[in-house]
Amino acid sequence: MTEVLYVKYNRTRRERFQIKTEIVLQDGEKKAVKAALGPEGRDHIASFPEKYRRLSAENPGLTFAYPSVSEDKMRVEFPYLTGETLAEQIAGRVMACPEEKRQERFIEEVREAMGLFYGSRKKASIVFGAGEEFRRVFCASGELSEEDMALLADTSYPVSNIDGLLENFILTAEGICGLDYEWVFFFPVPAGFVRGRTLMYAYRRFAGILGDMTEEEFLGHFPEYVTKDPAILAVYEKMERSFQEYVHGENQRTYQEDYMVSTKSMKDLAAVDGELLRTKERLAQVQELLRRKDLELRKERETHRLTNNHVSNLNVMIADLRRENGEMAKTLAYLNRHEAAVFKVRRKLGEAFNRAYPKGTPERKKITYAKNTLLHPVKYTRMYRSDEGKNLIKGDFEIGDDYxxxxxxxxxxxxxxxxxxxxxxxxxxxxxxxxxxxxxxxxxxxxxxxxxxxxxxxxxxxxxxxxxxxxxxxxxxxxxxxxxxxxxxxxxxxxxxxxxxxxxxxxxxxxxxxxxxxxxxxxxxxxxxxxxxxxxxxxxxxx
Structure with missing residues (x-):
């Protein structure tokens, strides 16, 4: 009996590359399976043994998951491997470092991984030439011009693993093993592009760790693997877009923009179920809040009724106070007309002083300190001489009276x-x-x-x-x-x-x-x- 534990469909690809990837439990044993979605994909599935053989010979320091192809060439099985991918291993070690050290540690970890991928394999000794197969794959979008081709003066590996990414290698008890090697080419591909693609995807996956470092700056840390020439890097970007066009074509736009619906795993469904429960709890809280608000509204209406009665009483009181204020104003006007001359002079002088030296200004403070020194010489002399007093005076002038x-x-x-x-x-x-x-x-x-x-x-x-x-x-x-x-x-x-x-x-x-x-x-x-x-x-x- 076979039980499907996980499935993912690649329908955005061209028909000859469309597959589904499954993890199945068969007779108590887990396996990873890739199956063509139609007869057009038979050649793609059938290519895995040759890719395995050539990669294993080319990379003696690495192992790859062994493929078992069915008789009808429509499905290929791989052993189910447990462990952490290199991407997960690197992320764990980098995030364990202090934040200020993470960028440096990440570059060290990627350099070590690049050594594992490319240090033990045979050297890129084939002179690159843009043959028919290269143009079919990497000129699919029509972006690559002859001037671009001229910039690709490079050597090539006998076998080019375009899937040589950190997330496609897993660290098992037996060592490092390649999980996915779907895109392997036997025609010349610039070695700089192959290595640069590994670094490019490492940067884009972990860009958050690298802060404000640009992709070009990141690639500049690895001159032994990829060029720093922006013109060549721009050609590599065109090659990447053409490769995606070769794999996906029009189907990617059709499914992703119009029809594609992501598959929900059991974990996703459990998360949705948990969110539904939390939503119900929040709904109960909102209903309780509405009940309380309704009670408050009734209280406010009663308060409003009582307030209206109170306002009516206040209006009567205000009218009485206005009459009293009118009488007081008449009395004040009479007193002002009969004010003694000495008080008028004193008031005028005070108003003139306040206009000349407004309260809070440094000049007014200086006058106040001078007056207080004359009235209280001992107290203010001590203040001028002590550090605390000097600080108090300085704060008074620079901050204000609150000091x-x-x-x-x-x-x-x-x-x-x-x-x-x-x-x-x-x-x-x-x-x-x-x-x-x-x-x-x-x-x-x-x-x-x-x-x-x-x-x-x-x-x-x-x-x-x-x-x-x-x-x-x-x-x-x-x-x-x-x-x-x-x-x-x-x-x-x-x-x-x-x-x-x-x-x-x-x-x-x-x-x-x-x-x-x-x-x-x-x-x-x-x-x-x-x-x-x-x-x-x-x-x-x-x-």
């Missing part, structure tokens, strides 16, 4: 904080200082660090460390803008979570612990936000 109230801030120093609070700043040091005051006052139940992302400020933000201890200051050398400023500062974070907080914000009690609790209690949550309220109490946004 006289709170003084220098002392944040806890945490080696392993739970949260890294990133505050992007560009000038506006008075806002930043009040934000820090609120953090220090209302963040007692979560360990944290504060990172100041200074985008080349010109005010006291430039030396904010003089006014607050144990901050992490990340100052850019040039102005980066809001997003890059935040991202640069986030690189210095040591916390389990990162909180981005605008510098014009004042936090309240329990603000951070509630966010951390939400993240830790629900593993499906990847990001959450606070409720933001305007100073006048209006809601800006929630979450």
């Amino acid at each position: 006289r109230t709170y003084g220098k801030l002392h944040f806890p120093k945490e080696e392993h904080p739970t949260v890294s609070i990133v505050i992007p700043c560009y000038n506006q040091v008075h806002y930043t200082y009040l934000c820090l005051v609120s953090i220090l006052e209302h963040t007692k139940d979560v360990s944290y660090e504060v990172i100041i992302a200074d985008d080349v400020s010109k005010d006291a933000t430039e030396h904010l460390a003089e006014f607050a201890e144990n901050l992490v200051i990340c100052r850019n050398s040039t102005n980066q803008g809001f997003l890059r400023n935040c991202n640069n500062a986030a690189k210095s974070a040591k916390g389990t979570y990162i909180m981005f907080l605008n510098n014009d914000t004042k936090v309240t009690e329990g603000w951070l612990s509630s966010l951390v609790k939400m993240m830790e209690e629900d593993g499906t949550v990847g990001m959450c936000g606070s409720k933001l309220v305007y100073p006048d109490g209006r809601l800006q946004e929630a979450g």
